[in-house]
Amino acid sequence: MNTIAKLTELKKLMMSMENALGLNDLSKVERDVYCAACELTDESGRVRTMDMLEHTFVLNVSRPTFFRALKSLLKKGLLSNNGVEGRGWYYVKVTTANAND
Incomplete structure (x- = not known):
């Protein structure tokens, strides 16, 4: 299997996992911000x-x-801020599928 074919298979696997986690409704930037926050x-x-x-x-x-993506993730409930720590701190809501891993 050549490198492009491997990359294609990896991308299909990643898309499948994103769908299973309910992340398919997010834009690419929202997914990237959310994944960065999770990590x-x-x-x-x-x-x-x-x-x-x-x-x-x-x-x-x-x-x-x-910051638009961050605001959108807050609105969608994937991130939250309770205001106790002040500005710049967020809590990550782990998706149900991810919590079982």
């Missing part, structure tokens, strides 16, 4: 905006686009 979440379930902005998945995303 960077600390032991208390929090993630900082500044850390997400420096993550590999969103390095090429403009700040306004990043």
Whole structure:
């Protein structure tokens, strides 16, 4: 199997996993921001905006686009902020399918 064929199979697998997790309704930027947040979440379930902005998945995303995606993820309930820690801290809601792993 050549490299492109392997990449194609990997992409199909990733799309299938995103669908299973209910992430297929998110835009590419929203998925990238959400995945970055999931990876960077600390032991208390929090993630900082500044850390997400420096993550590999969103390095090429403009700040306004990043913050629009962040706002959208808040609206969709995948991220939340309770205001206790102040600005710049978010809690990641782990999808039901992901919580079983």
